[in-house]
Amino acid sequence: MKSFSYERADSPAAAAAAAARVPGAKFIGGGTNLLDLMKLQIETPAHLIDVNDLGLDEIESTDDGGLRIGAGVRNTDLAADPRVRNDYAVLTRALVSGASGQLRNQATTAGNLLQRTRCPYFYDTNQRCNKRRPGSGCGALAGVSRQHAIVGSSDACIATHPSDMAVALRCLDAKVSTVRSDGTRREIPIEAFHRLPGDTPEREHDLAADELITAVTLPPPVGGTQLYRKVRDRASYAFALVSVAAIVHRDGRAQVALGGVAHKPWRVETAERELARGGDARTTAAALLAGARPTRDNAYKVTLVERTLAAVLAQARESGS
Amino acid sequence: MERFDPERRRVLKATAVAGSAVASAHLLLQAEAATASANATRLDTAATPHHDVRLRVNGTEHELRIDPRMTLLDTLRERLHLTGAKKGCDQGQCGACTVIVDGRRIASCLTLAVMQQGHEITTIEGLGTPRNLHALQAAFVKHDGFQCGFCTPGQICSATAMLQEIASGIPSHVTADLTRPPRSSILEFRERMSGNLCRCGAYSNIQQAIAEVAGVDADEIV
Numbered sequence: 001m002k003s004f005s006y007e008r009a010d011s012p013a014a015a016a017a018a019a020a021r022v023p024g025a026k027f028i029g030g031g032t033n034l035l036d037l038m039k040l041q042i043e044t045p046a047h048l049i050d051v052n053d054l055g056l057d058e059i060e061s062t063d064d065g066g067l068r069i070g071a072g073v074r075n076t077d078l079a080a081d082p083r084v085r086n087d088y089a090v091l092t093r094a095l096v097s098g099a100s101g102q103l104r105n106q107a108t109t110a111g112n113l114l115q116r117t118r119c120p121y122f123y124d125t126n127q128r129c130n131k132r133r134p135g136s137g138c139g140a141l142a143g144v145s146r147q148h149a150i151v152g153s154s155d156a157c158i159a160t161h162p163s164d165m166a167v168a169l170r171c172l173d174a175k176v177s178t179v180r181s182d183g184t185r186r187e188i189p190i191e192a193f194h195r196l197p198g199d200t201p202e203r204e205h206d207l208a209a210d211e212l213i214t215a216v217t218l219p220p221p222v223g224g225t226q227l228y229r230k231v232r233d234r235a236s237y238a239f240a241l242v243s244v245a246a247i248v249h250r251d252g253r254a255q256v257a258l259g260g261v262a263h264k265p266w267r268v269e270t271a272e273r274e275l276a277r278g279g280d281a282r283t284t285a286a287a288l289l290a291g292a293r294p295t296r297d298n299a300y301k302v303t304l305v306e307r308t309l310a311a312v313l314a315q316a317r318e319s320g321s
Numbered sequence: 322m323e324r325f326d327p328e329r330r331r332v333l334k335a336t337a338v339a340g341s342a343v344a345s346a347h348l349l350l351q352a353e354a355a356t357a358s359a360n361a362t363r364l365d366t367a368a369t370p371h372h373d374v375r376l377r378v379n380g381t382e383h384e385l386r387i388d389p390r391m392t393l394l395d396t397l398r399e400r401l402h403l404t405g406a407k408k409g410c411d412q413g414q415c416g417a418c419t420v421i422v423d424g425r426r427i428a429s430c431l432t433l434a435v436m437q438q439g440h441e442i443t444t445i446e447g448l449g450t451p452r453n454l455h456a457l458q459a460a461f462v463k464h465d466g467f468q469c470g471f472c473t474p475g476q477i478c479s480a481t482a483m484l485q486e487i488a489s490g491i492p493s494h495v496t497a498d499l500t501r502p503p504r505s506s507i508l509e510f511r512e513r514m515s516g517n518l519c520r521c522g523a524y525s526n527i528q529q530a531i532a533e534v535a536g537v538d539a540d541e542i543v
Binding site for chain 1 (some may be wrong): 335356369370372389390411412413416419425426428430431432433435436479482483486490491492493494496498499511512513514515516517
């Protein structure tokens with residue numbers, strides 16, 4: 001690891017102020033991805049601000065009946081919360097399908113959103129990677145791209161976002177709350193939180209350097225049958241090749257988001273209209289993946305999305321009847 | 322069984338540095354000095370401000386001055402000489418470094434020691450002793466839950482906390498009904514232990530050891 005200085009902040013304002021004060025500072029929550037990347041010197045923060053003492057580890061009901069999840073709530077605690085299990089099952093299902101028991105005990109809500117891609121070309125510092133070293137090229141494009149993105153990718157980057165939690169949050173229309181050192185607060189809809197790679201794959205979100213995530217807010221419960229189906233190379237402890245988060249209502253309406261296929265959780269409104277009109281998995285998957293640019297290695301994901309969606313819709317019909 | 326003695330281990334290490342199994346006391350001292358100075362050089366050139374930390378490990382408070390880059394794993398092993406937790410991948414993927422912090426299992430390679438002040442850290446050395454084995458340690462011995470043994474401390478720390486997670490109602494990927502507390506089963510154990518890899522492939526015996534302690538039929542069809 002490169003040398004860094006360390007401090008433990010005691011309030012969100014103090015953490016944001018510290019980030020504004022020290023160039024190259026980063027917040028550290030669980031550390032399960034940041035420390036991993038620091039050991040490889042892919043991340044080289046000059047200063048670490050420990051955000052585990054900010055009092056952001058509560059899950060509270062909001063006035064409109066939704067849930068406000070503190071940024072520091074551990075993945076395990078979020079998945080186990082009775083309100084989440086009962087009213088937002090897609091979120092519990094997504095969380096428990098990710099990582100391992102150890103990592104879920106450490107990983108925070110905000111950290112999960114901010115984790116970096118697991119593209120092997122990003123992780124291997126001998127390889128070209130526009131995300132790790134802008135302008136160096138993309139090793140994955142002409143390399144082994146079996147795990148990579150099929151939609152929303154660019155000539156600069158075909159990496160995927162690895163989070164399961166974020167796919168469920170996209171399905172639930174969550175909002176991300178932040179605060180800056182000058183006290184400015186904002187609420188970012190989850191669909192606008194993660195960026196597509198375009199020409200700047202090194203920028204994965206629009207947060208300012210001194211902007212701290214304080215909470216993620218869920219709307220009031222939406223009901224429906226909530227499912228998360230993750231297809232991966234082994235039954236546990238692996239990233240998604242394709243995942244489908246779905247909230248299916250009896251009247252045919254549904255919210256559907258995909259993981260493992262893009263640089264961000266992938267949700268397409270026209271596909272949901274197609275479903276509401278009585279469309280099947282084939283026509284819905286076609287709408288979800290309109291404009292897809294798979295590589296030779298990952299063209300199978302197009303079929304896998306359709307089949308996984310078909311399985312999810314069948315399961316929803318079964319459990320809804 | 323002999324009690325683990327960190328002093329003996331240090332002498333063995335120094336002997337290895339000296340390159341002789343019959344090194345004189347003089348050589349040993351030289352070797353220790355050389356090792357110490359090499360370590361000091363490596364840390365000094367980094368010019369990282371050190372931190373005075375208090376760590377509570379297995380019920381004992383330790384005051385240490387550490388480089389903030391020290392992971393909890395490195396601190397346990399290199400500074401406190403608690404070498405039960407192992408460095409396998411050092412990337413949080415293998416589970417060999419699993420320890421229990423405030424009752425929760427974590428990967429000690431993916432947290433900094435400076436972040437763990439004020440917490441109750443339990444390592445395999447704190448779970449049981451050779452004369453008074455923890456129930457899972459005894460079960461691992463009985464069911465031959467290991468071959469080389471490298472992953473075993475992590476497996477046992479993980480299993481200990483894993484059973485507690487089930488008892489406290491935390492669901493897993495294979496919990497069918499999220500509205501009810503999960504029940505111990507082979508299926509649950511297999512899913513929940515996936516963060517601990519065993520290259521010897523002693524999984525079925527590990528599963529039996531855990532099942533016995535949890536009072537679950539190990540032959541249950543999964």
